[in-house]
Each structure stands twice: as structure tokens, then as C-alpha cells.
Amino acid sequence: MAKEIPDLVAEARTGTGKGAARQARREGKVPGIVYGDHKDPVAIQFDFNKLLTTLRAGRFMSTLWNLKVDGQEDVRVICRAVQKDVVKDLPVHIDFMRLRRTSKVNLFIPVEFINEDKCPGLKKGGTLVTVRNEVELIVTAGDIPSQITVDLEGLEVGDSIHIQDVKLPAGAKPTIDRNFVIANLAAPSALRSSDDDAGEAEAEAGDAEEAAAEE
Numbered sequence: 001m002a003k004e005i006p007d008l009v010a011e012a013r014t015g016t017g018k019g020a021a022r023q024a025r026r027e028g029k030v031p032g033i034v035y036g037d038h039k040d041p042v043a044i045q046f047d048f049n050k051l052l053t054t055l056r057a058g059r060f061m062s063t064l065w066n067l068k069v070d071g072q073e074d075v076r077v078i079c080r081a082v083q084k085d086v087v088k089d090l091p092v093h094i095d096f097m098r099l100r101r102t103s104k105v106n107l108f109i110p111v112e113f114i115n116e117d118k119c120p121g122l123k124k125g126g127t128l129v130t131v132r133n134e135v136e137l138i139v140t141a142g143d144i145p146s147q148i149t150v151d152l153e154g155l156e157v158g159d160s161i162h163i164q165d166v167k168l169p170a171g172a173k174p175t176i177d178r179n180f181v182i183a184n185l186a187a188p189s190a191l192r193s194s195d196d197d198a199g200e201a202e203a204e205a206g207d208a209e210e211a212a213a214e215e
Helices: 018-026 048-056 189-214
Strands: 007-012 029-036 039-047 064-069 075-084 091-098 104-114 127-130 134-140 148-151 160-162 181-186
Touching: 018 029, 018 091, 029 048, 039 048, 039 064, 039 091, 048 091, 104 127, 104 181
Parallel strands: 007 064, 029 091, 104 148
Antiparallel strands: 007 039, 029 039, 064 075, 075 091, 104 134, 127 181, 160 181
């Protein structure tokens, strides 16, 4: 299922250049520009407080947005730069690039785990340790998956789930070439403790044997 593309509301901005940008900031706005897709750049601006809240929510620059500007057609964009005040660390200008449905883009896609009830390792008291709750994938702008699914059926304590173990959505591939780990099935804490104790006992027995041999 395709991932729902969130809306990002902006206003058309009159004029370009430093003077127009300064005027926008005096009015409590953050100026911006939309470019790309062989079309003329469009000057826009955002309400400062609303934009700051969205920025602080995270993943702003890796999210595909449905940009809505009153009087214009909606357009899919991705943020390419957020310029900030060097002292206050607050946004003063923002750049977006238009994307076609066939454009490739890097996005973080959440991981969903299924079939916990069919996982022997969990039934034995094991713990699912999530290494990555989202994975950065190269996806098509017109077909962004809502999640990648990890099937836990049949997995035992000690098993690891790598990216190559997961069936990715059609047309998607990881941005990282290596076969990285997504999650592990760890042993129950009691079992880990007993294993550690057994290991210590074996080590102590070995030390005792070595000491006896030296005597």
C-alpha cells in the first residue's frame, strides 16, 4: 500500500530577492522557493511557527510533501535546503525541488513486524530487539510504501533479521549496499544470566586445573 503523502501548506510570495525575503521575515514568514522539473521557480512563504513545529517533528528533508499553495495546483516536492540563522539556529529560507511520479527519492520507511504469535523464539521468552525501526530506501515518488514488513514466523532465539531477509516493495532498494541487521531475537534474561554463570564456572575450573598442573 502506498504511503500517504502529507500536505505542506504555503503561501505565494510576491517578489524575489533579498528585499522581498526580508519583508517576509518581518511579517513572521519564512521565505522559500520551489524549482525543478523544467519549470520556472515559484516564490513561496510559510508561517514561521507552523514551519518550525514541522521541522522539529523530524525527517523533514527525507519526507515527500504535497505542497499546497492557494490558487496553484498541488505539487510533490522534497526539501533540499533549510538555511538557518547562524546565531539563533532558526529557519530563514527554505528550498524545495519538484518531483515527478517517476522520480527516484531517498526516504525513511518505517518497519512493521508481523506474526509474533508464530515466532518460536518469542514463545520461549526471547525478546525482539529492534536495531532499525525505519530503513532508508530509494523509492519512486509515485509509489511510496507505507512500511516494509518483517515476518517473524519460525524464527528462533539467536536469529538475526537482515535487510536481505526482507521482501521489499516493488521498485524499492536500500541506500546502503551491505546486508545490515534490522532486528535480533535475544535470549531471555534468565537464560543469558545462567549462560554467563556457566561460562564463569568453566573459566574458574580451567584456572584451577592450570594451577594444579603447575604444582
